[in-house]
Amino acid sequence: MSTSSGKGEYLLLVRGADWHKGLSPEQLQNVMSQFRDWLDRLTEQGKIKGAQPLEREGRVVSGRHGRIVADGPFAESKEAIGGYFLLQVKDLDEATAIAQSCPTLEYGSSIEVRPVAELCPLMVSMAKAGEQVELAAAIA
Amino acid sequence: MSTPSSKNDYMLLFRGNTWDKDLSQEQVQKVVADWAAWFERLTVEGRAIGGHPLENHGKIVSGKKGRTVADGPFAESKEAIGGYFYLQVADLQEAIEIAKQCPGLDYGVTVEVRPVAEMCTVRQRAIENATRTRELAAAGA
Numbered sequence: 001m002s003t004s005s006g007k008g009e010y011l012l013l014v015r016g017a018d019w020h021k022g023l024s025p026e027q028l029q030n031v032m033s034q035f036r037d038w039l040d041r042l043t044e045q046g047k048i049k050g051a052q053p054l055e056r057e058g059r060v061v062s063g064r065h066g067r068i069v070a071d072g073p074f075a076e077s078k079e080a081i082g083g084y085f086l087l088q089v090k091d092l093d094e095a096t097a098i099a100q101s102c103p104t105l106e107y108g109s110s111i112e113v114r115p116v117a118e119l120c121p122l123m124v125s126m127a128k129a130g131e132q133v134e135l136a137a138a139i140a
Numbered sequence: 141m142s143t144p145s146s147k148n149d150y151m152l153l154f155r156g157n158t159w160d161k162d163l164s165q166e167q168v169q170k171v172v173a174d175w176a177a178w179f180e181r182l183t184v185e186g187r188a189i190g191g192h193p194l195e196n197h198g199k200i201v202s203g204k205k206g207r208t209v210a211d212g213p214f215a216e217s218k219e220a221i222g223g224y225f226y227l228q229v230a231d232l233q234e235a236i237e238i239a240k241q242c243p244g245l246d247y248g249v250t251v252e253v254r255p256v257a258e259m260c261t262v263r264q265r266a267i268e269n270a271t272r273t274r275e276l277a278a279a280g281a
């Protein structure tokens with residue numbers, strides 16, 4: 001479902017967009033330069049396919065035909081997504097280790113590590129259900 | 141996926157992965173097929189440059205040095221992110237119009253539309269502070 005196969009890809013979602021509140025300008029600069037070094041190093045190793053922060057404003061679309069468009073989500077929330085990294089690495093353990101080394105974790109953000117699916121999980125379970133139906137028919 | 145300028149980049153985050161719970165096999169198949177066709181169309185139009193469903197398992201990392209690592213699950217939740225699209229379009233309004241076309245909306249999926257930032261606002265503030273500090277020092281010297 002994309003321009004890349006998805007194999008070996010992991011999406012890291014950084015949650016908690018307000019981790020930097022309460023830091024002095026000096027501390028902030030420190031973290032940002034640590035972060036920049038960390039990201040540059042991973043990029044040089046060819047592990048970063050994409051990495052960007054997301055703007056604080058956004059919209060949430062819902063309802064039939066998306067008729068409800070609300071402002072949100074709200075950045076104060078610990079769950080709000082502040083940015084993402086798309087990694088190309090060996091396995092979930094490596095992706096998790098990279099997440100653990102992110103300098104912003106010190107100050108309260110959390111990182112969700114998700115393997116990118118090559119096939120939509122629903123299609124996989126539908127295919128499995130289809131196989132079972134065929135098998136049952138063959139046995140009958 | 142990282143382009144030189146992110147000014148027209150938007151992420152669509154699809155939330156809710158229990159939308160198929162009360163649907164028939166046939167209905168689910170239709171939605172999944174419609175969804176794939178929708179993505180295909182957007183890619184051909186050059187408006188979607190990336191996108192993937194996400195596996196329902198994974199980890200949540202937190203705490204100093206990421207010492208706390210919890211397992212998902214990410215299933216069974218209206219907030220769980222099931223996938224994303226990466227768009228390049230004229231403005232937020234166009235991204236919203238695209239979001240409204242999501243075939244899952246009729247069954248409870250919600251779509252979060254997020255502009256990709258040109259530069260991390262925190263980093264921007266750090267840079268501004270550094271500049272101001274330098275200017276003050278220069279003025280004082």
